[in-house]
Amino acid sequence: METLAQPLTEIKVILFSLQHHALQVLVHAHDSQSFVSFPSRAIQSDLSLEESAQSCLKLFLPAEEIYLEQLYTYSDSKTRQRQHLISIVYFALLPNNKIDLASEQVAWMQVHEQRHFNDAEKEMLEYALRRLRYKLEYTAVGFELLPETFSLTDLQRTYEIILDEALDKRNFRRRILQANIIEPTHYQKKGEGRPATLYQYRSDAVAEIKTRRLFP
């Protein structure tokens, strides 16, 4: 392949979901190869970057609109062997109840199974995880991994899985309710034990949490 003056530019998406009490990531399997990668697609000139990222996922998922956020732009400049490749990477979250896949080319994989990624993708995944944890701690992004209504216990489990630590039930509830970002619905989740009130994200909520600044 000839080296062109301009680099090749692709969009890549790292899509997370929660399943089986673990954080999962969507991977693209390559025929007859042992490694996997994140879904990616050449840039489309008639779409915005975010639209390109959405369309990249639509190839594999029935879901309509997916929560997306630009993560970082990587370049593989140093590898002189190949065409210079620039990857604009997005980070995405999929609700629990929309995890069915529309293609055999992709699959869910636990984030801890990193052996199948190459080093560049491992780095991207690490960074995406850091961003996810960070966003989760300081904003209300956790809802994006749950269905429209959810119990406070569901929400707490989500945070516990991603942050990988146990949280105190009373403190968790106090703070998430004080933050005023969710509101109770009139629905209840039934099952074993006492039914739980289902909550929903307040559409008018200001999701950013006031944190402690270094300077007043």
Place this chain on the structure above:
Amino acid sequence: METLAQPLTEIKVILFSLQHHALQVLVHAHDSQSFVSFPSRAIQSDLSLEESAQSCLKLFLPAEEIYLEQLYTYSDSKTRQRQHLISIVYFALLPNNKIDLASEQVAWMQVHEQRHFNDAEKEMLEYALRRLRYKLEYTAVGFELLPETFSLTDLQRTYEIILDEALDKRNFRRRILQANIIEPTHYQKKGEGRPATLYQYRSDAVAEIKTRRLFP
């Protein structure tokens, strides 16, 4: 101009400095045109993105190594008239004492004078300013705008200019010293009034500040 399949990809740098008690940004003046833009440069395949950004600044500044951080990647896809352009934007900070320019093509401009930018660049600048304020509040990035040694008053002025609010002297000092990111030197700043102890950034400092998490 023909529309190519692949977009054109450039690096753009928004460089800030402090001068005359105001935040300044480096702009590139275009001959016989009334608008200005941020320095930019086509991607170089043999350099990493950050190296490209550094080289983009070296055209105009004698300074060696400049503090840089990737800001965001923008695309102008919707404008069908022109070649599709992708801009990988970096955000940079220059110490006070290195603001001399090596080229007539560029100049410092107060960040509030936004009338000379086009809408896309205005948006980038807004975002860069938000990032700068954010970083300043939660990390120790403020030092990057000052010489290697500085007085606590210098530092406080820096924060006040960028955050655009007055800070309490005692609280500021207490917290910056507790954060353990700077240390006193044996030098003093002389001038009118009592001489000030000069401080320097601790090279081994962990610059990230522990903030108040939404969840424990």
Place this chain on the structure above:
DNA sequence: AGAATAGTGTCTCTCAGACATTATTTG
């Protein structure tokens, strides 16, 4: 001596974090 700037300590009030019991439902 006066002008200019550097440097310092305390109190209050809010909120993070630790912690155990009662309430409601199902089988």
Place this chain on the structure above:
DNA sequence: CAAATAATGTCTGAGAGACACTATTCT
């Protein structure tokens, strides 16, 4: 009624934020 899960309140300690005076140097 036993098992399962939901829901709830209090106390303590740390730190944010408000606030005013003394110290050192220069002219």
